[in-house]
Amino acid sequence: MAGKGFLFYLLFAFFASLFPSVLSRTFSHAPKTTLLNVSASIQKTLDVLSFDPETIQTLQQQEQSTQSSSSFSLQLYSRDSLRKSPHKDYKALTLARLERDSARVRSLNIKLNLAINGIKKSDLKPIQSIEGFEVKSGDLETPISSGISHGSGEYFSRLAIGTPSKSFYMVLDTGSDVNWLQCAPCTDCYQQDDPIFVPSSSSSYAPLSCDSQQCKSLDESECRSGSCRYQVSYGDGSYTTGDFATETLTFANSAPIHNIALGCGHDNEGLFVGAAGLMGLGGGSLSFPSQFKSSSFSYCLVNRDSSSSSTLQFGSAQPPDAVTTPLLRSRRINTFYYVGITGLSVGGELLSIPSSYFEMDASGNGGVIIDSGTSVTRLKTEVYNALRDAFVKGTKNLKPTHGIAIFDTCYDLSSKTSVAVPTVAFHFPGGKSLPLPAKNYLVPVDSSGTVCFAFAPTSSALSIIGNIQQQGTRVNFDLANLVVGFSSNKC
Numbered sequence: 208m209a210g211k212g213f214l215f216y217l218l219f220a221f222f223a224s225l226f227p228s229v230l231s232r233t234f235s236h237a238p239k240t241t242l243l244n245v246s247a248s249i250q251k252t253l254d255v256l257s258f259d260p261e262t263i264q265t266l267q268q269q270e271q272s273t274q275s276s277s278s279f280s281l282q283l284y285s286r287d288s289l290r291k292s293p294h295k296d297y298k299a300l301t302l303a304r305l306e307r308d309s310a311r312v313r314s315l316n317i318k319l320n321l322a323i324n325g326i327k328k329s330d331l332k333p334i335q336s337i338e339g340f341e342v343k344s345g346d347l348e349t350p351i352s353s354g355i356s357h358g359s360g361e362y363f364s365r366l367a368i369g370t371p372s373k374s375f376y377m378v379l380d381t382g383s384d385v386n387w388l389q390c391a392p393c394t395d396c397y398q399q400d401d402p403i404f405v406p407s408s409s410s411s412y413a414p415l416s417c418d419s420q421q422c423k424s425l426d427e428s429e430c431r432s433g434s435c436r437y438q439v440s441y442g443d444g445s446y447t448t449g450d451f452a453t454e455t456l457t458f459a460n461s462a463p464i465h466n467i468a469l470g471c472g473h474d475n476e477g478l479f480v481g482a483a484g485l486m487g488l489g490g491g492s493l494s495f496p497s498q499f500k501s502s503s504f505s506y507c508l509v510n511r512d513s514s515s516s517s518t519l520q521f522g523s524a525q526p527p528d529a530v531t532t533p534l535l536r537s538r539r540i541n542t543f544y545y546v547g548i549t550g551l552s553v554g555g556e557l558l559s560i561p562s563s564y565f566e567m568d569a570s571g572n573g574g575v576i577i578d579s580g581t582s583v584t585r586l587k588t589e590v591y592n593a594l595r596d597a598f599v600k601g602t603k604n605l606k607p608t609h610g611i612a613i614f615d616t617c618y619d620l621s622s623k624t625s626v627a628v629p630t631v632a633f634h635f636p637g638g639k640s641l642p643l644p645a646k647n648y649l650v651p652v653d654s655s656g657t658v659c660f661a662f663a664p665t666s667s668a669l670s671i672i673g674n675i676q677q678q679g680t681r682v683n684f685d686l687a688n689l690v691v692g693f694s695s696n697k698c
């Protein structure tokens with residue numbers, strides 16, 4: 208009997224060891240290597256630091272001529288294209304970006320934990336009265352750190368609000384739903400580039416009553432003499448609060464859209480880098496796509512270091528060449544866009560990671576969301592380690608150098624103009640794969656040729672596909688058919 212058991216064990220061990228490698232050779236169609244243009248990356252790090260603010264004028268003029276037919280679109284800009292960088296060098300800029308990014312990830316996880324544990328934010332103490340760290344219901348920690356913005360301000364659009372309409376820079380955020388902008392009179396407004404919105408000078412401004420559906424849909428609301436007050440707290444100390452109202456929005460070449468619910472924020476705390484407010488692109492009922500009843504929306508995030516712009520489109524069709532994956536919804540939180548991921552490959556070889564590492568469980572933990580405001584893709588530690596190890600194995604010819612902040616895998620490419628590196632690809636149900644351009648996973652961290660592998664491990668259950676990995680790719684959220692499509696080079 209014992210001999211037979213041992214034989215079975217041997218057979219099992221043999222197949223178990225054989226199978227992952229058989230799978231990897233059979234299923235991955237991604238190219239083995241991809242070229243990284245080191246000179247071009249270095250040049251962009253210099254460009255972003257020497258950006259000329261006059262470019263903004265040009266961008267605003269471009270916006271006037273945006274073409275759209277049945278669907279409508281807005282120009283989309285990266286954060287650092289809007290203003291002269293306050294950082295003395297690219298390394299300082301990188302460190303600031305990574306700090307913001309960690310705040311962003313914390314903020315998304317706090318939001319998710321509140322939803323999973325069924326805690327309404329209105330049950331919590333008002334966030335502005337708290338200093339330092341505060342432990343709230345459950346053991347949810349809310350770090351309050353003045354000086355670090357809630358990290359959603361990575362990409363912006365310009366939106367025309369009110370009657371007569373005025374244009375404002377708005378942060379685009381797929382990780383939240385409530386739209387808001389800073390409003391006069393200000394109890395507390397941070398500095399913004401455009402003049403503050405004055406509700407009394409817009410004929411289409413209308414406060415919402417407490418029994419309106421929109422008011423009832425808010426997570427945090429309050430009734431004050433019959434009018435609806437809103438609050439949005441981002442989990443890191445930044446928040447906005449004020450009157451919940453409806454307004455008219457105007458898009459180039461399309462009829463104005465009336466009665467869009469948005470927060471008129473009289474008290475706003477946080478550094479939203481000059482934006483007047485935020486455009487919620489999440490899946491909840493108060494987000495822009497939901498209020499427009501858009502069947503779809505899409506964006507193409509331009510390179511963070513480039514001053515070029517792209518578009519945010521509503522009602523746009525899925526490009527025929529898009530690589531698609533199911534858009535999954537959580538029963539716990541309707542804001543986040545979860546996507547179906549089956550695996551990752553490096554150099555054309557699928558990593559042997561059980562697909563359960565990418566799946567959401569019954570309690571709403573786990574899964575992979577796609578987010579516009581997170582920069583660096585976060586993967587569960589086991590997944591990240593497998594990915595990193597495979598990448599390191601495939602780059603033995605490159606000179607390693609020390610890590611920086613959340614990046615533990617960096618290379619000194621100062622002597623190179625371009626290098627071939629193993630292709631990293633996401634794999635989706637149905638055998639589809641999305642090979643990433645090399646610049647979407649090897650990012651410069653200074654201007655002298657140090658690049659780092661731009662993925663990071665997370666100890667939380669939630670994985671996030673960040674905007675570095677989405678750069679230059681049109682991401683189409685087909686809300687009607689629950690499909691996310693990725694089209695390379697469609698900015």
Ligand SMILES: *[C@@H]1O[C@H](CO)[C@@H](O)[C@H](O)[C@H]1NC(C)=O
Pocket residue numbers: 244246247250625
């Ligand atoms: C790298 O990019 C530069 C532009 O910055 C271009 O002139 C050069 O041809 C590119 N090199 C390769 C190998 O593609």
